[in-house]
Amino acid sequence: MWQTSLNQPNLSEEEEKKALARAPSLRFRFIVAGVLVIGVIAGLAINLIFDYSQKLADLSYDRLLRSALLQMDENVGLIRNEVSIDIPWSAFATLAQAEEDRVFYKVESLEQGFITGYQDLNSFPPRFPVLDEIQFYNQAYSGEMVRFAWVQRNIIDAETAQTIRIILGQTRLSREAMAASITRKAVEVVVLIALVAITLIIIGSHLVLRPLHRIGRALEDRAVGDLTPIDINTPKETHHLKVAINHFMARLQTNLAQLENYTADAAHQLRTPLASLKALAENARDIGNSDHYSPEKQRQALENIVKQCDTLNQTVTLLLNQAVVSHRLQTHRLALMDLLVPVTESCREQALVALRQGVHLSLECDLKESLILGDRFSIQQMMQNLIENAVRYSGQDSAAPKEVIVQVMAFDLFYRIKVIDHGDGIPDSEKERVFERFYRGRYDVAGSGVGLSMVRDIVNHHSARVKILNTVPKGTTFQVDFAKHRFDGDDQ
Template sequence: MKTETSLFSRLLLRVALVLFFGAAGIVTAAWFYAAAAADEAFDRLLQGAAFQIAENMSVEEGELAINMPSSAFELLGLATRDRIFYRVVGTKGETLTGYEDLQSPVDLAESRRAPVFVSTRYGNSDVRMTIGARAVSDPMLSGWVYIILAQTTEARTALTSELTTRATVLVAVMACATLFAAALALRLSLRPVVDLSRVLHDREPQDLTPLAVEVPRELSPFVGSINYFMRRLDERMRLLQRFIGDSAHQIRTPLTALLAQLSLIDDKGLSDDGRHHLARVRARVEELSHLTNQLLGHAMVIHRFDSEKLVPIDMRDIARRAFKRAVPLSLDPDIVVAFEAPDEPVTVLGDALSLREAMVNVIDNALRHGAVARLEVRVRVEAARALFEVEDDGPGIPRARWPEVTRRFASSRSERDVSGLGFAIASEVATLLGGALRFREAIGGHGFTTIIELPLHQETKA
């Protein structure tokens, strides 16, 4: 299954992006507001200084006398990092005092109605300039006098940066708090999804009944789809069970009848080639019957593990039933068979039919391909493990082939290309029950042991 980022992460990322762009917009607006506030504050200082200079002008004997007030420059001097430039222009456009090269970028006449503020450059510095005007009305001198006052912008820039920094810190703290609150809200909002997944995870494999869980309206179509899928799956499982049952009857019965018919054929009147072909037909039909039983048994095992609940069972009883089923009454009398089990129960957690099918396949494989004169079936306990052992005196399976014989349709014999499911079924059952299928060679002679190893079940006491 392809794994993507979680829904929580995707939603939180989108919320974080919205917060980021929102915070960026707020910080930008705060910068513009701080710049406007700084300009307004310092412009008022410039305007106040210009008014003080204008108020300290007087006409004496037809000449304009200017008394530069120290208080005006002291007020502007509060911005210690800034420099101040000024120029007073007389009624005839002459410079009465100050810097002659301090020129106004606008027409001086515009300041007659109200002071004019403009940002420009003077020398190598950015300055904020104000132009004020005062009308002089005297019998000996009349006209307009203009006061040009400029101040560098270092203090304004510093104030703007300070205000913007404070706003940025405040916005960042609020954004982080909002993101944390959003994450908490998303986690709580997505809890129904987690609860739904937990309900599905905790369900027994055989439970295909519709989900009865309260979910938000947005999840109702999803739950409805799950219920519809489980209903269809339940129908398919029922069809599969019917197919397995019908197959077991419809396939096994003709094969059994075919074997019976072959056994009635009198081969005395047949030629050597005919008897040879008849023997091959019998062998192939027996092999087909055995493989069919294994296929149906394997299907039964898969189905039971998907639908049945595991319960504590006594391995001794299962082993006895498997032993009686797998060892035929027509077994060669020269083969000595034995069964050993402890007196105390050997309890494992499993499914009786599936475990018996695995044991039958192991015993049958030993009888068909291993036992020459001896077959021993044992149940014993070793540490916290229950062991089902089938030992024969045959040549066994080469160690190099042990990994491959547990695969489906692999042969346990090297001299013939015979395929089967015996060890594959046993290995699958053992693995599903938390154990393993393993092999052991006899020490110092012929013999081979196949072992189904399962964990012992420890019953909890109330």
């Protein structure tokens, strides 16, 4: 039902609302996924910003620390074979730009020992010392984390040579403040970008799902029973959904057409035997009430009623089988099966019917197995229609052999079934028309005109081929070819 009915019971509406509430939201999933992705990216960005701000602050203040260390190093010399240093005021003035930080230093000689500074400042770089190479590192001292610059070099004059070591440290308060300021501003920008991105995702989710809403509205606005294809422009991502819906509606339209045809078939097939049965019953009643009552005439009338009931029963059975076959062709997949099974069962079921009409039915087959992809019930109905049709037309000519032969043969790529009779045959001009619904070549022979139409539908569903040949010297041969099932490796 494509349109919500206004007269729909409240219970159904409540159940529909509950089902809608329980249904997962595609938009919610899209937004949550987007928020999670943006959150992960923002977290990584903030972490990178924090590391970068730390490195940027160290880089900036390390330059000041290096400048002060070099100024101290330039004022180190040897006087009377002893190390002497005159620390310039400008070295500490450079570091004084960080007003909140404290400065620690120590100058010592490996040969002479402590020279000046903080004597308890025993700090060593994490890497092996290299002469004249300045190393920067963080290390705790005096209860605080301090950034140290460390250098070691040789002093040589004409009389002696000594190795001096200069250690200059500065607390990290200004560095941390600078890093925090950079991080805070960068985080504000990242958060702002994340919020804008989430807003765009929310808006974008509505725009992305709009084609689905358009398809839904297009279906809801349709009149009941309108199964024409959806003709609206949709993006590529929803194009396949639109095509799938159109294909589904086309199949549904086909099913409805088949249902209408089946209803028409039932009305067409039942109207005539019911009218005939009514006429025969009225005739039997009139014979009983007539002055010229004859038990023989009444018995004959009752026999006619019984025959007409048998005909009606056959017609109802055929219509029911046709409905079952039509349903199976629409809903059941083809499965691996032995073709000989439905052929043998059909011959066994029709043998007694043929015998009652004086027709000999035989099966000629040397195969032990014939595997195909098919539907067993449908193929059995096809064989019963072909055999029943052959038996019906075999007894019309008393001079012709009253026999029907069913043959099953194997070829390289297919199995061939032949149903051979020796009746009057089918003219070439009518061989294609006999598969049309309700077409009957002869009306003096009982029949419904839908059996061969059902045979054609079953053959087409199995991608098989059916052909009508002339039996020599007289009669008709129906030939059906089914493709063999090929297992993996059969062509190797």
